[in-house]
Amino acid sequence: MRQIRLYDTRTRSVRPLEPREPGKVGIYACGPTVYARVHVGNARPFVVFSQLKRFLEHEGLEATLVANVTDINDKIYDAARAVGRPSAELAEEMTAHYFADTGKLGLGRPDAEPLASEMVGPIVELIEALVEREHAYAVDGDVYFRVRSLPGYGELSGRDIDEMDQGEGLEGADRKADPLDFALWKATKEGEDTAWDSPWGEGRPGWHIECSAMAEQLLGLEFDIHGGGIDLVFPHHENEAAQTLAGRRKPLARLWMHNGMLQLSETKMSKSLGNIRGLGEVLDEVGGETLVLYFSGGHYRQPIAFSEERLQDAARAAERIRDAGRRLGPGESPAELAPLCEAFFEALADDFNTARALGALYDWVREANRRDGEVGGSHLREMLEVLGLASLLGDEASAPPEARELAERRTAAREARDWAEADRLRDQLRVMGWEVRDGPEGPELVPAA
Numbered sequence: 001m002r003q004i005r006l007y008d009t010r011t012r013s014v015r016p017l018e019p020r021e022p023g024k025v026g027i028y029a030c031g032p033t034v035y036a037r038v039h040v041g042n043a044r045p046f047v048v049f050s051q052l053k054r055f056l057e058h059e060g061l062e063a064t065l066v067a068n069v070t071d072i073n074d075k076i077y078d079a080a081r082a083v084g085r086p087s088a089e090l091a092e093e094m095t096a097h098y099f100a101d102t103g104k105l106g107l108g109r110p111d112a113e114p115l116a117s118e119m120v121g122p123i124v125e126l127i128e129a130l131v132e133r134e135h136a137y138a139v140d141g142d143v144y145f146r147v148r149s150l151p152g153y154g155e156l157s158g159r160d161i162d163e164m165d166q167g168e169g170l171e172g173a174d175r176k177a178d179p180l181d182f183a184l185w186k187a188t189k190e191g192e193d194t195a196w197d198s199p200w201g202e203g204r205p206g207w208h209i210e211c212s213a214m215a216e217q218l219l220g221l222e223f224d225i226h227g228g229g230i231d232l233v234f235p236h237h238e239n240e241a242a243q244t245l246a247g248r249r250k251p252l253a254r255l256w257m258h259n260g261m262l263q264l265s266e267t268k269m270s271k272s273l274g275n276i277r278g279l280g281e282v283l284d285e286v287g288g289e290t291l292v293l294y295f296s297g298g299h300y301r302q303p304i305a306f307s308e309e310r311l312q313d314a315a316r317a318a319e320r321i322r323d324a325g326r327r328l329g330p331g332e333s334p335a336e337l338a339p340l341c342e343a344f345f346e347a348l349a350d351d352f353n354t355a356r357a358l359g360a361l362y363d364w365v366r367e368a369n370r371r372d373g374e375v376g377g378s379h380l381r382e383m384l385e386v387l388g389l390a391s392l393l394g395d396e397a398s399a400p401p402e403a404r405e406l407a408e409r410r411t412a413a414r415e416a417r418d419w420a421e422a423d424r425l426r427d428q429l430r431v432m433g434w435e436v437r438d439g440p441e442g443p444e445l446v447p448a449a
């Protein structure tokens with residue numbers, strides 16, 4: 001098995017991935033705060049960590065990816081108030097959009113996508129542990145984390161403790177023992193329309209504690225990889241790490257992995273600039289394959305420039321791969337091309353360098369195109385599977401497991417001569433966008449025309 005190396009933000013070094021439990025890797029990636037439709041930049045961590053999971057599975061590891069949805073947050077109260085709607089309703093609607101939009105990327109779903117609102121019990125329990133260990137204190141129904149009670153705070157982000165700003169503004173300033181402290185629990189304020197019971201009265205959790213509790217609940221402590229955008233390192237991840245270490249005396253995660261931001265005309269893409277494009281809108285325009293290929297063209301740690309031109313480049317590259325795929329045969333690829341396929345996977349093992357891996361994939365395509373006679377496509381299929389792009393080959397491999405299961409049941413029904421059931425399953429598949437074609441090698445699943 002290849003040794004997989006990843007850059008760890010905490011130690012600022014590339015480290016070998018040494019799973020907590022042999023053969024198993026747990027990944028937690030911070031998901032969106034659902035106060036509006038997600039923008040195209042939000043798709044980057046979704047793509048990076050979904051592809052990482054696929055690669056780890058290719059390498060024989062059992063990977064569990066948890067990506068949360070922050071559906072309790074100040075931003076949601078503010079956005080709901082601005083349009084005069086209940087905050088829970090707005091969050092629910094935006095969560096549904098997020099699932100639908102990211103679904104169109106064609107990468108499948110994470111293994112778990114917990115909502116903060118469904119995890120308030122474990123969140124309260126972790127805050128209680130922090131209060132008990134005197135790392136947190138309650139004031140007027142709020143609870144704050146006592147930052148200076150934890151030696152080593154600031155290690156993840158590498159910031160000097162005296163130059164930190166928790167970004168909470170004036171909120172709670174008169175109740176905090178130290179301006180450096182941050183909120184774990186906030187008492188319900190006027191204009192907030194959701195609240196949960198706690199030992200400190202009605203209120204709701206702060207953002208950072210939601211992730212600490214959800215990650216622990218689903219992956220345990222000291223899980224393998226904690227990920228998210230580089231903009232989350234401070235204060236969000238610093239605080240997640242601090243809460244768990246203080247409350248449980250064990251680290252939250254073994255390795256911290258951060259993706260670079262999307263850049264538009266030299267400026268970081270953020271919603272406040274108003275130059276952002278919605279993920280759903282971009283997907284409707286270029287499709288999931290082009291967008292996934294666009295993201296794969298940059299190293300995950302680097303910022304990536306976003307422009308129409310880059311998207312067009314990716315669309316052309318997708319077409320080149322499709323084109324090559326049409327000329328390939330179904331069988332094994334020639335051994336002489338194996339070093340290029342190997343270079344692809346080596347690049348992924350080397351700090352998940354999808355950009356370099358794609359270079360090897362394009363070299364493979366060029367070499368295959370140059371050959372006379374039919375070339376077997378097994379290498380290309382294997383590489384594209386890991387990137388979540390096997391659909392470029394328009395083949396069965398890209399059909400979701402539910403569709404494959406239906407297709408198998410249809411085959412069984414036909415073998416049992418239950419034509420009515422077979423037809424019913426065929427119709428059900430068509431609704432999902434798939435069609436069974438009876439080819440020379442048996443039934444094949446292809447995207448419905």
Ligand SMILES: [Zn+2]
Binds near residue numbers: 030211
């Ligand atoms: Zn988080």
